Amino acid sequence: MKMKTYIAPTMSEAMDQLRHELGENAILVSTQRLGAGAGVRLTAAIEEEEEDFGFEISDEPKQSAFHEKIRGILESHNTPATVIEKVLLHLKEPAKKTELVSFAAALDATFAFHPLPEHIKGQAFMLTGGAGAGKTVITGKLATRACLSGRKVGLICADTVRAGAAEQLVAFTNILDISLLKARSPENLQNHIRALRKTCDIIFVDMPAFNPFQPADMDYLAAYTQAADALPVLVMPAGIDSDEAAETAEAFAQAGTLYLLATRLDAARRFGGILAAADAGGLRVCEASMSQSLSKGLSPINAVSLARLLLTSAESDLERTES
Template sequence: MTLIRAELGDDAIIVSTQRAAGDGGVRITAAIEESTLDRDIERALDDPGAGPGADTPAPSAAYDPRIAVVQEALGYHGAPRALTERLAQAVGAAEAEAPLDACTAALADAFAFAPLPARKSPRPFLMVGPPGAGKTITVAKLAARARLINRPVGVITADSVRAGAMAQLAAFTRILEVDLKRARGPESLRFLVEESIGLHDLVFIDSPGINPFSAQDMAFLKELIEAADVEPILVLAAGIDPMEGAEAGESFAQVGATRLLATRLDMARRLGGILAAADRGQLMFSEVTISPHVANGLVPLAPQALAKLILPRQDEDEDPTREASADVMPQSDRPPFDLTEAVR
């Protein structure tokens, strides 16, 4: 911030930060923020007619009901203010007339969506995240999805910390008839990953719960990631606090996480936490879990599905000409979309 202010002045603000490719540096975009209050004061002093009795000019921009709907919904979900403002601007610029379609376009512009491959991948996927996020059950779901379409799948657990972690995953892999391998550290993981090359179309790896605010935990996770050629996938519960989610997303992204897999959508009413995590960490949305059942409930996420989950449900027989303020149910009382219908 000192360097930025030395270059642009004391009114400079940071607009965004982005990890630079290759050298591990950070690209910072800064701008000069003009004070609206100062401009209003200057205008009033320069205009003798300005004052309590002066005519108030009409606002330059017309009211956009699409923006109002999206802003209200994002406010309910607890999305960060900066993200809400960016999405609102994108909604206003969208050509679509319906709020759902405009929100879909805004989300597609703000986020990347990259579901995990269901058939084959040259790199194993390492599920990472804080304790209790649902990494183990997610590994089981991913393995089950592969087995249901008859793909050779390998499962490795690197979780030697949580009591019963191996037994829990083994209970699922026995049913799936998948051999479960155990890595006892970074070097063991590297050996097992190299051993799996050519044997399996897909390899999924469970990892211990990592505290994103612990330097020791993050250092251990970085060793695991760097020991083998794996892609870390951040697993977060959908109901995480937005501020905690944002910081967790940024922390895991710094050690190489590229995608976000959100769990427990069936137990969350507000999605601001995963929106904040994906935004701060610049993570791609992949899948979401909408059921505790291993054989189903794992669904790829797309922009329209996310828009449906964010916006309040509108009854199909609702009169579109009715005033927005009339007969509006508080968002917390509105029936949510059927999750399976929404994400599909």
């Protein structure tokens, strides 16, 4: 059985996406209304049918040199074959000197790009992910950016497991001159967010590390997601294995995660894992971190910047190989 998750501003738009891709025979598994301004999330399933015609069709349409170039670039990033085919399906022949634009358009049609809705007053974000993903640094970066833009920031540490997690955030709060609250349970987090919304423009929550392959961890994350009126953001480092990235994203998406924030792009050469995660989890690609510095290296990512990143990295690899 094939399962697919759809996120859209309204229920009707999500249903239109569902019918367009899976058809009228799809079974609606679950629906979820997200936080303020975040839309809705649908999960649907359909039986996969295999037809055996007793022969192979060998006369597949020949792809252009541009298609083969993009295929090679995606393969060099260890992108899963299924994701590559989705991108190539949307890829159109470029006009003169517009390969970047054509590639970006195909990525835009394949993945969901959406900046974090930080403009909504009182919006809370839960930074979650596996161990060592860089959640605490990202929490500090987002808080720093908001403070520098003149917004009043609320900061919560829900990581009561890792030694030194709160102390690391205290170093950030001392610099930014903001207070740090600690949440030891889903209910405690919910109460903190409600209190901070009275005085803060935006709230960031540093979550503990969750093992996507441990059902108990995912159940605990789901409990946090359901209790707290906050948007969960999966923090994932670039350069990890594509299969593991996809399975991780699927697990976090099922626990309620909506966005994907990629880290360590400055320290990785292959980004297929990020593409695999966005596809498998149906996550919105929102930001990318390219530096450990708190005051720089974090910016929204869209189809054009991702296409440029993939092309540039592949060209650098080719230059290293030839030299």
